[in-house]
Amino acid sequence: MNTSINKADGAGEEFLAFRLGREEYGIDILKVQEIRGYESVTQIANAPAYLKGVINLRGTIVPIIDLRIKFNQAEVSYDQYTVVIIVDLNQRTTGIVVDGVSDVLTLAPAQIKPAPALSGGVDTEYIRGLGSLEGRMLILADIEKLMNIDDLAAIDAAASSH
Template identity: 60%
Template sequence: MDMIRESTLLACHQAARAVTAAPTGGEYLTFRIGAEEYGIDILKVQEIRSYEAPTRIANAAAYIKGVVNLRGVIVPIVDLRLNLGCETVTYDDLTVVIILNVCDRVVGAVVDSVSDVLELTGDVIRPAPEMSSAVATRFITGIASVQQRMLVLLNIEALMSSPAMGLIGNRAAH
């Protein structure tokens, strides 16, 4: 049974890396973290919920806010603002949780606000530049320029399943 879980986890990591390699068009949910605007593949989004304080888990990383019960499923809640190095984190009426389905696991991501859903064509998406930054470029599928907006397109599956996040690997170990 553990071999099956490990091979599933490995396949998930490989698929996440493959997506990062080639920016393509599609529909993206856009959201704000601080002054920056990000986009993720809409197909990874299950729902959007208002923020409610999760049940804290002892000794969890600061960006893992805890867990919530979502219709019988215990969902870990990650504050992307803390994970991506946002300087100021406040919880207000605009703060939302994006419920994601990544690597057959349901995970919540806290963001400042959700903007909209955009259809992006491949010609507006540019590869992420090589640089040393708070967000490792391996989690960025590209940069899109739409009207006056610059969107950082994230490979949310690669980010959430990364060993540093510790969410998907922990599940495979059980």
């Protein structure tokens, strides 16, 4: 089997790989503005639990969403590995808190498989597919679909109350 990637059939896509618990996710690198260490946030009254608060990023008020809480992870701890990925969501700068960032991966189209259809009301709409690379399996997330309309409304309400 030839493992070299033929550039003629698509150069592949670049994904930022990050961890949430035991799972590894990938998001489109073009949506990522920067990666920062977790810092204290200004909390907002009556915000959903996953909306940790806001930070002032060079004059822009940026809402910080903890994806671990959004994904109902059992244990959410903040340590030196906890990072905030600053992403661009529909012209909105938003920070997402994750357990850690591993690397940037280029996946060829052949390395991306469609997401499986899961029963039991599991929401897989935000999953673009599964990426496999050298024994690793990444859940490729569409970061815009991950933040649904309710989340964006909460973010807007939070931002406008500041």
